[in-house]
Amino acid sequence: MLNKILLFFVALRLASVFVVRTWYVPDEYWQSLEVAHRLTFGYGHLTWEWTKGIRSYVYPAFIAIIYKLLALSKLDCVELLVLLPRVLQALLSAYSDYRFYVWSNKSKWSVFVLATSWFWFYTASRTLSNTLETSLTVIALSYFPWTAVESTTFLWPVALSIFIRPTSAIPWVPLCLYHMKKSTHPVWELLLKRYLLIGFIIGSFSLAVDSFLHGSLLISPYEFLRFNVLKGIGSFYGEHPWYWYVNVGLPTVLGIGTIPFLFAVVETIRHRQVYKERSILLVTIVFTLIVYSLLSHKEFRFLLQILPLCLYVSADHLSRWSRKASGKLVWFAALGLLVGNIIPASYLSFVHQRGALEVMSSLQSIARDYRDEFDQPAKFIFLLPCHSTPFQSHIHHNTTMRFLRCEPNFENVDNYSDEADTFYKDPMSWIRKNLPVHPRSALPTHVVAFDILEPQIKDFLSVYKQKESFFHSDYTTDRIGANILIYERFDPTQTTTTSPVPKEDEQPTEQGTEG
Template sequence: MEAAAGLLRGPRAVRLRQRRSVLYSQPRGAAGQRAAGAAAGPAPLLALSLALRALNCFLVQTSFVPDEYWQSLEVAHRMVFHYGYLTWEWAHGLRGYSYPLIFASIYKALQLLAKDDVQLLIWVPRLAQAVLAAFADVKLYSLVQHLENAETAKCVYFCQLCSWFTWYSCTRTLTNTMETLLTIFALSYYPIKGSKMGSSCKYLALIALAVVVRPTAVIPWIPLFFSHFLQEQRKTDLMLHHCIPIGLVTVGTSLIIDRVFFGEWVLVQLNFLKFNVLQNLGTFYGSHPWHWYFTQGLPVILGTHLPFFIHGCVLAPKRYRIFLVAVIWTVLVYSMLSHKEFRFIYPVLPFCMVFCGYSLKHLKAWKKSAASFLLISNLLPALYTGLIHQRGSLDVMSHIQQLCSNSHQSQAFVFIMMPCHSTPFYSHVHCPLKMRFLECPPDLMGNESYTDEADLFYSDPLGWLNKEFYNDTLLPSHLIFFNVLEQEISSFLASRGFEKTATVFHTHLPQGRVGSHIYVYRRKT
């Protein structure tokens, strides 16, 4: 906290404060405090954020969920290099190309510069996310600075940097990450009472962009927009001169981008909402009880910030109630869907940080102790989840990358026998190696007896392998699977001449089909 405060004080700020002390002898109110805070520009804070988020990026070396790669980097790789794999969502128009186009642009630039090395393809997109995350941190600080004062803004900024889940997620190439960052940017222009930074055009444009990236981004903004509409005196102008034009331009641009890459007109936002909300087919990937977000989801992503969040909700002025309404509303809406994940409610975390910072600021004598508690208690989960838990999915890709430089690349055939989409694919290999994995597309036809390939495999792994590879000429050159599968298929491995060449740590918490280690087997030549 003290270090961050020091960065905000420079010679110019000191001179400005001295001039003000000469010109104005009366005590400062809230407005005076805001002006004093504004004197320390955001440049030092941005430099700090950029450095921390760059470090953040390189200290997150684990996998989170498949969408981190399969709905962004894998699509971008295919767009630029013309080989790769698209999941079933792209065949049915549930995802749009607007978000992958960002990473495709990065890949294309690297290709034109002849710098399309696989490590750069992996890390440059993540560094781009880290830069956006740093700007979002500063935007959140600036918002609270204008609403309250520099001291409260520093507390909110500190809480944002301390959040273990933000550390874990903000540099990942997930649509949920971009949705959250755009939510912070939009929030900084939202016309809340007491703020002079409000801009209907800017915040609506940013919301529209977030909806293009992920249609569910509209959920937290429904109560916020409704509140804005009620207090807006020129309601007709708001709708005719802002909402409708911005909506038409955004949707139109999204339609054109998707028309180019799909080859036909596709309204992906409608298809996405139809699949996940109206048909609720997301249950194919698991379901949870209705209260899961309240009893597990929100408490886990808040972590030790939870008591500060509750305390801040009690203390915060009435004008911040709309932020709390947005949090509760979002959690309630997502609670109505059977399929639940921690990342789905990530966009409400910045709202929560405002209340956490407000709580920290008002602890007074306990502030330093509370700040130390937040820092230490979040450090362990941030480092553990970022450096250790579920790292095998990425580490094993280095073993596949080695096959690209092998003179026998054309003869290599890698079969990943793990729960579908457990690892990245061509975006982390970057050579046209023959690869295959167990697929698990949902049944969109409503067939009750439908079973995907992954479930068929795990119901009888040995029988499935003997049936699938009935001829030795069909055998893969390399098999990759979790250690929990080894004993069950040991007879197949021995009879077909496979030998273990690598053991890769994955997690201390194996569960079900996911083991603690990943094994790499190679067929003897």
């Protein structure tokens, strides 16, 4: 029976690798696959997080090992470079799902709420450090000594998670305090012989990996806290009100599962002595939400780590409730939860933001074929909001690629504007200053942009023709359109010296200028 549950989760998570074909957040690629690609093949872009040393190389290093094995066996095609890391993460997520089942006393409802959670299905096979963090958290919770049995096995995945992503420590503060309080061992003994020893071993491993790959002695967790917390760099990428996690973040992540969770919360508060384990988990959830709420930059994925805690509380409540409820009511509740999760999971996995990945598949083919046809490499420019697509990890062809940068204001410059913001203030002015005007062959061979930008850069596009269009989103903004377009330069072999881009003092015609 246990093997069947494990195989079920393995099948489910592997299926998500192929079902979830949409873009979510840049970190899925730029903080994992792109870094691993550079480690293995020598080219790929490192964002400022890596040049400043705030990220740990531990996770990308594991992916780089996969890439190296593929390269040695001459199997390093783009399809496998993209697919295998997701398969690896899906298998780890499946194992953590099985450990969740074990932790939940092998409850059928635990399998149900975890398997139907739309947000976990949407993220469980993504190469996000948050996904790895969540898997390690669940594994640790399954070994946590909830009963009188003494054990510190849980500290190993906890320590690894913290060194990969320091914010992982937040929910473990109340849990570890509880562990030390209930333990029969003296606190000093636990701290010295368990906590500090395990932390030292994992920390030494992490320090060695990071220092070797960063090229100098570096403690990435310290740099992470220094930039994101002390310097508040995270707020550069957006701010939300303090209550956002409570009224938007958590209800969205739980979806329709918010309903049984709220019932479970009320029940737990009323009978704290009966549901001691659930009470501890609720304290942990509240503590984590409070700390996260104090940070200005907030994202849905930051809640991934406490999602399993919420699902455990809900599953335990549903398991006890279903023993007393009628069969029809139980089936009705199960069907409602299933449908309520399938709807957002389907839309976000199949439809929303799928263009960002589809366009990269096309560009990979273009990069491969362009040299064969014209005996010269393609040159791509992405006139999109910063990090709107993957990069070299999805091209795997050492061709010229440029995107709009968006580094934070490290030097505290007054009226600072990153490259992406500067571009969107006046696209044509940026193009005139940053792209060569002649010969035409010096211009990018292909331009990638949202359709909403086309009217603003029509003069620049006068020497390009639209090659392909990919649906991206039903929800548009002033920078993000419904479709991502690929434009190809006319006659790539032409080397005329006439400028296709009007200079600052020239007035373009209605039709634009021809090269």
